[in-house]
Structures are given as C-alpha cells and as structure tokens.
Amino acid sequence: MIQDVMNEPAYVPMKLKELALLLNIPKEQRRELQRVIDYLLEEGKISMSRKGKLGRPETFSEAGIYSGHPKGFGFVTIEGREQDVFVPREKTKGAMHGDKVLVVIEQESDGGRRAEGSIVRILEHANQELVGLYEKNGxxxxxxPDNPRISRDIFIPQGCDAGAVTGHKVIVKIKDYGNGPDKKPEGVITSILGHMNDPGVDILSIVKAYGLPEEFPxxxxxxxxxxxxxxxxxDKAGRKDLRDLPTVTIxxxxxxxxxxxxxLEKTEQGYRLGVHIADVTHYVREGSPLDREALKRGTSVYLTDxxxxxxxxxxxxxICSLNQGEDRLALSCIMEINDKGVVIGHEIAETLIRVDRRMTYTAVNAIITDDDAETKEKYKEFVDLFLQMKELSQLLRKRRQERGAIDFDFPESKILLDAKGRPIEIKPxxxxxxxxxIEDFMLMANETVAEDYYWQEMPFLYRIHEKPDEEKMAKLGTFINNFGYTLRMPGGEVHPKELQKLLEKIEGTPEEALLSRLTLRSMKQAKYSTVNxxxxxxxAKYYTHFTSPIRRYPDLQIHRIIKECLHGNMDARKTAxxxxxxxxxxxxxSALERRADEAERETDKMKKVQYMEHYIGEEFEGVISGVTNWGxxxxxxNTVEGLVHVNELRGDYFVFDEAxxxxxxxxxxxxxxxxxxxxVRVTACxxxxRTxxxxxxxxWK
Known part of the structure; x- marks a missing residue:
C-alpha cells in the first residue's frame, strides 16, 4: 500500500506522520507502520531524506560507483561531487567493489569529515566472476576473493566445488549476491587454476582477476x-625513402x-630530428578482426614474467617491429629544430626505413655518459650521432623545464625471476x-603531431592532463608548510612551474619521497580525450600519443586519421x-590503461612478498617512507616496502603527529x-x- 502511494504520479515526499494520515492509520497502529517502513528502507524499496521525509528510492538518492575497503566499509564516487561519500559497513547493502549503486546522503561533509551515506539499491553488479583461494569445510x-577490496567470502554449497581442494586458486561464478553485509554471496566454481604454490598460478590468478585476454580468437x-x-x-611504392639515413633504435x-x-642530422639552423614509428595501420585495417581485438585489449600489459x-x-x-637490417614501413615525424630547441618546421609522412643498428639504453649510456672506450670502439661509426643526440636531448629538456614541465623520477622495480617464476633479485x-x-625525442614528436592536427581542426585523440583541483592543491600547500615550503597559487590556481620548483627544492631531502608522492596524488590522472x-x-598546450602503435590503441587510431589526411581522404563523411x-x-x-596499471602493480607487490619470504628474521637498513597513525x-x-606497526614500537606509547x-x-x-x-627486521610476509x-x-639486540 505504501509503495502504491509512492508510485502515484502526483506523489510528493512526506514524513511518517503525514503518510499515516494519508493512509488513515490510527496512532496506536503507527508503530507497526514504522516496522513496515524500516523493512522497506532495508530492502531499498523506499528511501529517507536527512530531514526524515520518505520517498521513492531515487527521490533522495544519487547514482555512483562503489569502492570497497578490506574492512567492509566503502566509498561511493558520484560524478560531479568533489569528494567520495563514506558508507559504513552496516549500510553497504552487500555492495561489492565496482558495483553501480544508489546512495542516499545522510550527512553532508563537515570540515575534515567526508559526507556519509547509505546504499539503497545496487543498480548493476560489477563482479559476475571472481578469482580467489578455495577453503574446504566439510x-x-x-x-x-583475491581482490582485498571485496571483503566478503563466497559460500560454495556442496556439489558446487568442481573437485577443488583447500589451497586451490579458482574462478567462482556468483549465483546469489546476498542481501546486506552479513549474508554471504553464494557461487559455483567454474574453473580450477591450480594450487596456490604451483609455478605461474600466482600471475595467472591476476590475469584472470583483471579479465586480461590471453589467447587471440x-x-x-x-x-x-x-x-x-x-x-x-x-607496399613500398609512393613512400618517402629514408633507407640511406643512419637509423637506430634504442x-x-x-x-x-x-x-x-x-x-638525426646537423643543419645550418640546428638539427633535423626524425622520429620514425612503425606503420601498424598498414596491416591492421579499421573494423578488421585484428582491429576489433586491439581495441578490446586497449594496451599491452607487462607483467613480471x-x-x-x-x-x-x-x-x-x-613485420611491425623495426628490426635491424630489415626494410620497414613507417609513419615519420621529421622536425627542423633550431639551436634554442624550438621546432621551426616539420613534415609528417609515410616512409620506408631500414634500421642500421639495434642499440640498448645500457650501450648508449656507456657512450654518452661514461665515455667507455670499449663500447665506443664497438659502435665507432655511430658515436658522433649519439653525442649529437645527447646535445639535442639536453636542449629539448632544458626548454621543457623552463616552461615548467614536472619530472617525477620515482625508481621503478626490476624483478628478476628464475625458470619457475620465483623472484631471485629485486633492484631499482x-x-x-x-x-x-628517447623520452625527450618522443615527447617532441607527440607535441608536434598534436599541434599540427589541432590547428587543422581534425577529429583527433589527445592525451590530456587536466589542472589539479584547487581544494587538493590548497591542502598540499598547507601540508608542505609544515616542512618549511610554500606553493604560490594566485587566484587559487597553481602553475606547473610552481610544482617543478617544489620538487627541485625537496630533491635530496629526507621528506622528498613523501612530498613527491603527495604532489603526484594531488594531481589528476592523465587520460585520452577528443578535446584538447x-x-x-x-x-604542454598540445599533446597526444603517436609513438607506440604496437602497444597502445590510441596511437594506432591517430595513425589512421593522419594517413587519411595525408591521402586527402578526410571528407565530410570520414570526419563524421x-x-x-x-x-x-x-x-x-583510458579505462583499459588503468586496468593494466593496476594489474602490473599487483604483480610487482606479489613478487616482492614472495622474495622477502626468504629473508624473514634478517635485518636490513631502510628509510622511513611514510608515517600514519597505525605505524x-x-x-x-631494492624498492621493497614494509610496515612497522605501531604495536611493534615498544617501551613507550607512540602518538601520530599529523602536522x-x-x-x-x-x-x-x-x-x-x-x-x-x-x-629493521623482517617479521612476516x-x-x-600482499603485505x-x-x-x-x-x-632484537
């Protein structure tokens, strides 16, 4: 009856008393009405505003994406809201990480506190299948679940385990999502990946968990x-033939x-830099099975093994790899650069190239940094070329720094594995x-191509990085004041040059790692967009991804547009x-790029844990890289990071000084x-x- 009333077209939200009067319910029966309303609220059939008004679920709710926390609570990200909405464990309605939900805001944000809400309905489940560890119980x-953000175990009834035993990594298909945080979801095992200790099963689990494609159809x-x-x-006909130019890959x-x-050639004005990119689109035609599969994958994913x-x-x-000594089809950006590092002219063309030497970063660095006699002798016909490249690189980098480009230089991990996939060495x-x-040359080509097609007003894909939120920058500014640094923000906005200056000031200081990471987190994620x-x-005013069509789909798509323009085919129909x-x-x-990044990070974390298992009880010297109220x-x-929990700090009671x-x-x-x-001593892995x-x-002394 209550729902019937609320489904009336003329219905307006009302309080319990008003509803009781409308339904002609006497005072002595209103307690029963309250029980019914509590039930309907619990089921998500109705919702309640902060002022106690009752209405349809969508009346006071907003749609968003739920992000779970290992402890059971979570946050809902709502388009257009600056901050996520906190959802306590008892108000998640059984939502799982990634679900699209309706949430009612019960308490708006107040100073440092986030807005708090209650999920009233799950609109769309994100997880039909999960990867996890099976434990048999009678x-x-x-x-x-492997994903720690999914805090509830999946119940597997008798006869639904596909023969799995304790310790098996499995794929489970969810049949019933449960209702509320205390009722477990229920599922059936559809595949056994292997025992958790079997070689390769750990990374296979990540591949399956992130839905990464394996075989090509x-x-x-x-x-x-x-x-x-x-x-x-x-296929060579009609192309600019550059095979006589000394050409290298690094x-x-x-x-x-x-x-x-x-x-690279020296010219009267400065330099002629050619960045030659494999012409993948010659073989991957739009709409073909190869193209559809490439778009479905979005990017290559680089896991440790x-x-x-x-x-x-x-x-x-x-055929698309620019291998030494082989004729290859390329799409080239040939730039005329003056002695100030400014591009004063350029040509984008379909070319035919042949790589003379396949070089490594190690060998080139030995020539241009270490002046290594043996390496210089080995590559003597290219030494002058590499030294000219060094000159131009420094020129381009200096110009980029002058305009305020930010260069985060976090050491990445290099993880070496044995034949069975076990980590044997980790180093920065x-x-x-x-x-x-190479970064400098690729950046220059990307900027040049982006600017060219922006002014041609062609439909295009840009790589954009939006300005940071003023609120996040203000918080960063307040925080760095504690360390004696300042951030100029005229009119509430920050120029990238200010952040560049900050990074330069903190370089080599004890707080460098933390402040660099906080600065990075205060900025938005780069993404792809049709709007520059x-x-x-x-x-940079103009930027795109032009240089890696083998491993990134946007580059492939951009090449397609460029070639249509070069052939004069970009008519109204093609433009539309x-x-x-x-x-x-x-x-x-953009979404597939984030998926790949997450899978790569999780794989690295997993291998670091496996590596450190062999060093439990051993001592290492390290640097405190982060401080929280829990340790x-x-x-x-070697880039491995571990936690010293506050409970392990003996002989005193330690308090977190947030300032x-x-x-x-x-x-x-x-x-x-x-x-x-x-x-520190390693105590547990x-x-x-993955901790x-x-x-x-x-x-221990």
Missing part, C-alpha cells in the same frame, strides 16, 4: 595468414617490439641519460565517422619521522594480503 567451502589468427613476413615491393635489452627509430600483447607476435615482434630500475634521450585541454604535468567513434575510444582506452612504512634500497608526519613517544619523546634511516611486516631491529 561438505561445503568458501572462496576468499580464431578470426584474428586467420587474418594473420594474410600478413606477409617481409615488406612487399608494392630500447631495453629484452625489448622485442621495437616501434620507434631515430635519425610475461607480456600480454595488444597485437599478435607476428606483428609486434615481426633507474632512468639513465639514454632513456631520457592541454597537458598540465608537461606544461571519426567524430562519432572517437569519444568512446577515448573512454574505453610507519620503511623502504629498502609533522611523525610518531612521537609520550614519555621518551622518541620520534620516528620521514626520511629517517632505520634498521602475507602472500594473500610485508617489519619491526625495529634494535629490539
């Missing part, structure tokens, strides 16, 4: 049969998909002069076609603060939670 069992493999192993003579030792090559490529190896490591992978040189709004981090498809391509490829994090020289990011002993006044060197625990080594 005739039934449970699957503990039959129609893609069939199309590969039509693609030649070498460039056909007829990549990592293990790289097999070489999609960019470099030429495998690559999940966007394109099959016949293309990525074969540092950028050197050779890697920076500039790249804040690079302080690209204007129609590009917005969805931008959204999809502090210590980063070892200075340090833990202070109440009696001894002993402090643990950022940048402090500390010796949790493969499942490493330390304790101060002094307690």
């Amino acid at each position: 005739g039934f069992g449970f699957v503990i 039959p129609e893609v493999m069939a199309q590969l049969e039509e693609i030649p192993d070498a460039v056909r003579e007829e 990549d990592g030792e293990e790289a097999k998909d070489l999609d960019d090559a470099i030429t 495998r690559v999940i490529p966007m394109l099959p190896h016949k293309l990525s490591n074969g 992978y540092e950028r050197n002069a050779a890697t920076k040189l 709004s500039g790249h804040f981090g690079l302080a 076609h690209f204007e129609k498809i590009l917005p969805e391509v931008a959204v999809q490829t 502090f994090y210590v980063e070892l020289p 200075h990011y340090e833990l202070v002993g109440e009696m001894t006044r002993k402090t643990y603060k950022l940048g402090q060197t500390i010796r 949790d493969r499942y939670a 490493i625990d330390f304790m101060p080594a002094v307690y």
Whole structure:
C-alpha cells in the first residue's frame, strides 16, 4: 500500500506522520507502520531524506560507483561531487567493489569529515566472476576473493566445488549476491587454476582477476595468414625513402617490439630530428578482426614474467617491429629544430626505413655518459650521432623545464625471476641519460603531431592532463608548510612551474619521497580525450600519443586519421565517422590503461612478498617512507616496502603527529619521522594480503 502511494504520479515526499494520515492509520497502529517502513528502507524499496521525509528510492538518492575497503566499509564516487561519500559497513547493502549503486546522503561533509551515506539499491553488479583461494569445510567451502577490496567470502554449497581442494586458486561464478553485509554471496566454481604454490598460478590468478585476454580468437589468427613476413615491393611504392639515413633504435635489452627509430642530422639552423614509428595501420585495417581485438585489449600489459600483447607476435615482434637490417614501413615525424630547441618546421609522412643498428639504453649510456672506450670502439661509426643526440636531448629538456614541465623520477622495480617464476633479485630500475634521450625525442614528436592536427581542426585523440583541483592543491600547500615550503597559487590556481620548483627544492631531502608522492596524488590522472585541454604535468598546450602503435590503441587510431589526411581522404563523411567513434575510444582506452596499471602493480607487490619470504628474521637498513597513525612504512634500497606497526614500537606509547608526519613517544619523546634511516627486521610476509611486516631491529639486540 505504501509503495502504491509512492508510485502515484502526483506523489510528493512526506514524513511518517503525514503518510499515516494519508493512509488513515490510527496512532496506536503507527508503530507497526514504522516496522513496515524500516523493512522497506532495508530492502531499498523506499528511501529517507536527512530531514526524515520518505520517498521513492531515487527521490533522495544519487547514482555512483562503489569502492570497497578490506574492512567492509566503502566509498561511493558520484560524478560531479568533489569528494567520495563514506558508507559504513552496516549500510553497504552487500555492495561489492565496482558495483553501480544508489546512495542516499545522510550527512553532508563537515570540515575534515567526508559526507556519509547509505546504499539503497545496487543498480548493476560489477563482479559476475571472481578469482580467489578455495577453503574446504566439510561438505561445503568458501572462496576468499583475491581482490582485498571485496571483503566478503563466497559460500560454495556442496556439489558446487568442481573437485577443488583447500589451497586451490579458482574462478567462482556468483549465483546469489546476498542481501546486506552479513549474508554471504553464494557461487559455483567454474574453473580450477591450480594450487596456490604451483609455478605461474600466482600471475595467472591476476590475469584472470583483471579479465586480461590471453589467447587471440580464431578470426584474428586467420587474418594473420594474410600478413606477409617481409615488406612487399608494392607496399613500398609512393613512400618517402629514408633507407640511406643512419637509423637506430634504442630500447631495453629484452625489448622485442621495437616501434620507434631515430635519425638525426646537423643543419645550418640546428638539427633535423626524425622520429620514425612503425606503420601498424598498414596491416591492421579499421573494423578488421585484428582491429576489433586491439581495441578490446586497449594496451599491452607487462607483467613480471610475461607480456600480454595488444597485437599478435607476428606483428609486434615481426613485420611491425623495426628490426635491424630489415626494410620497414613507417609513419615519420621529421622536425627542423633550431639551436634554442624550438621546432621551426616539420613534415609528417609515410616512409620506408631500414634500421642500421639495434642499440640498448645500457650501450648508449656507456657512450654518452661514461665515455667507455670499449663500447665506443664497438659502435665507432655511430658515436658522433649519439653525442649529437645527447646535445639535442639536453636542449629539448632544458626548454621543457623552463616552461615548467614536472619530472617525477620515482625508481621503478626490476624483478628478476628464475625458470619457475620465483623472484631471485629485486633492484631499482633507474632512468639513465639514454632513456631520457628517447623520452625527450618522443615527447617532441607527440607535441608536434598534436599541434599540427589541432590547428587543422581534425577529429583527433589527445592525451590530456587536466589542472589539479584547487581544494587538493590548497591542502598540499598547507601540508608542505609544515616542512618549511610554500606553493604560490594566485587566484587559487597553481602553475606547473610552481610544482617543478617544489620538487627541485625537496630533491635530496629526507621528506622528498613523501612530498613527491603527495604532489603526484594531488594531481589528476592523465587520460585520452577528443578535446584538447592541454597537458598540465608537461606544461604542454598540445599533446597526444603517436609513438607506440604496437602497444597502445590510441596511437594506432591517430595513425589512421593522419594517413587519411595525408591521402586527402578526410571528407565530410570520414570526419563524421571519426567524430562519432572517437569519444568512446577515448573512454574505453583510458579505462583499459588503468586496468593494466593496476594489474602490473599487483604483480610487482606479489613478487616482492614472495622474495622477502626468504629473508624473514634478517635485518636490513631502510628509510622511513611514510608515517600514519597505525605505524610507519620503511623502504629498502631494492624498492621493497614494509610496515612497522605501531604495536611493534615498544617501551613507550607512540602518538601520530599529523602536522609533522611523525610518531612521537609520550614519555621518551622518541620520534620516528620521514626520511629517517632505520634498521629493521623482517617479521612476516602475507602472500594473500600482499603485505610485508617489519619491526625495529634494535629490539632484537
């Protein structure tokens, strides 16, 4: 009856008393009415405003995406709201991480507190299948999801375990999502990946959990049969022939998909830089099975022991890879650059190239940084070329820094595995002069191409990085004041040059790691867009991704547009076609890029835990990289990070001083603060939670 009333077209939200009068319910029966309303609220059939008015579920609610926390509570991200809405565990209505939900805001944000709400309905479940660890319990069992953000186990009834035993990593299909945080979802096991300790099962679990594609479908493999192993003579016709120019690729030792090559000549004005990119679109035609699969994948994913490529190896490591000594089709951006590092002219053309030498970052760095005699002798015919590249690179980098480009230089991890996929060494992978040189040339090509097609007013895909939120920047400014730094924000906005200055000031200080990470987190994520709004981090007005069509779909799509323009085919029909498809391509490829990044991070965390298992009880010296109210994090020289829980700090009661990011002993006044060197002992490694625990080594003396 209550729902009937609320479904009336003329219905307006009302309070309980008003509803009771409308339904002609006497006072003595209103307690029963309250019970009915509580039930309907619990079921999400109705909702209640902050002022106690009752209405349809959508009356006071807003739609958003739910992000779960391992402890059971979560947050709902709502388009247009600055901050997420906090949802307590008892008000999640059983929502799982990623679900689209309706949430009612019960308490708006107040100063430092987030807005708080209650989920009234789940609109769309994000997880039809999950990967997890199976635990058998008599005739039934449970699957503990690998994703820690999904805090509820999946109940597996008798006869639904597909023969799995305790310790198996499995895929479970959810049949019943449960209702509320206390009723477990129910499912059936559809696949057993192997035992958790079997080689390769750990990374396979991540591949499955993130829905990363493995095999290419039959129609893609069939199309590969039509693609030649070498460039056909007829395909060379009409192209600018650059095979006489000294041409090199510079990549990592293990790289097999070489999609960019470099030429450089000295000119009267300065330099002629050629950035030559594999012409992948010649073989991957729009709408073909290869193209559809590439868009579905969005990007290649680089996990520690495998690559999940966007394109099959016949293309990525074969005909589209700029291999030494082979004729290859390319799309080239040839730039005339003056002695100030300014591009004064350029040409974008379909070309034919042949790489003379496949170089590595290590070898080039040995020449241009270390002046290594043996390496210089080995590559003597190219030494002058590399030294000219170094000159131009420094010129381009200096000009970019002058305009305010921000250069975050966090050390990445290089994880070496044995034949069974076990980590045997972890070390920081540092950028050197050779890697920076290639970065500088690729950035220049990306900017040049973006600016060209922006002014041609062609439908295009840009790589954008929006300005940070003023509120986040204001919070960062307040925080860094505690360390004696300031951030100029005239009119509430910050220029990238200000952040660049901050990073320069903190370089080499104890607080560098924390403040660099906080600065990065205060900024927005870069993404793809059809609207050119500039790249804040690079302080660039125009930017795109042109240089990696083997491993990124947006680059492939951009090449297609460029070639249509070069051939004079961009008529009204083609323009309308690209204007129609590009917005969805931008959204999809941005999302797939984030998925790949998350999978790569989780794989690295997992391998670091496995590596440190062999060092439980051993001592290491590290640096405090983060301080919280539950303890502090210590980063070892090999990039491994672990937590010293506050309970492990003995001999005093330690309190978190948020203003200075340090833990202070109440009696001894002993402090643990950022940048402090500390010796720790490894006490525990949790493969499942992917965490490493330390304790101060002094307690073991």
